[in-house]
Amino acid sequence: MRADVVRADAALVAGLRRRDPRAFDEVYTRYQGRIWSFLVRLAGRRDVAEDLVQETWMQVARYAERLDENTDLRAWLFTVARNRHRSHRRWALLGWARSEPMDVEPEDPGPDLEDTTAARAEVALVHEGLQAIGAAHREVLLLSAVEGFDAPQVAAVIGIREDAARKRLSRARAELAAWLETREAGKRNEIQGVRR
Template identity: 30%
Template sequence: MVADELDDATLVARARDGDVRAYEELVRRHQDRMFRLALRMLGNRGDAEDVVQEVFLTVWRRLAQLQQDAAFLGWLYRTTTNRCLNVLRSRKPSAEVDWEEIAAPGNQAGPERSAQVSEQLAVLNRALRELTPEQRACWLLREVHGRSYEEIGAAVGASPTAVRGRIARARAQLAEVMRPWQ
């Protein structure tokens, strides 16, 4: 059976047994979404690349510690989120974040629409910058990555109730900023 036909749990089991190709497949499957999460949390491409590289190296070294093979993706989200939060906490308050780089839209239908979408994304990303790192992590994991409250709680070390509160505050703050675009 080809590696891309196997589920994550099978690949994790094989990787734990030393199958490097199985782990490479896991990296290939999940590195883009972990990079997008890190980029949106950190606002800097270089920092996001560093975090994702560190996360996949750490996960490879600690793969034997994973109790349930099927929990791999949640573990990956938790590790990436925690590493991003550590980077954010260690930054000086004046650290520059290139939010315009994150807001760059893809090919849109026409220059007017492209300009509008670009401006909306820039406003949203500036508003995300104003959230606490914990609120930003919870909001991104829920709204962008579709994770459950329980998964987010495991990723950020908070109860599902605390996660709901953080997301509610983030949504309220973002809704206020985005009101002119509604």
């Protein structure tokens, strides 16, 4: 991350510790889009992501004054968001999640990349692959490849050791690559079937 961004984030942390609403507004403006995108892709559903993003920012507001002055703001925000999603999954397993209908509704395809003219087909396919792999692998890929966190930051956000984070990223990439390969093979077979 650039030094000026780190300095700006440090100033924002100081503002949040003072419960300065202007600092909060700046944090929100700077990171709400990234946090939203992260949660939509992690949860795979916009309705669930909407609940989680609300819980995330409420928690940020509630605990802002308890922040340590050396807090890595961006990593902390993603840690809160990731923990909200983890908690949601735990409650969903027990059947006690607030978004009960999510288990019976059809899958939300998430962000409609086809509508974005600039989105390349490969990127859209990778997005689809992200939804197909396991949640633990999805979160590590989102944090490192999409959000640009380095290994120590990913480890801190997920709460594991740095070497474990690297291994998990490697396994996640392999799972996604295998999915993409299977998908490509399926498409090739489909095209050959049509030609015959």
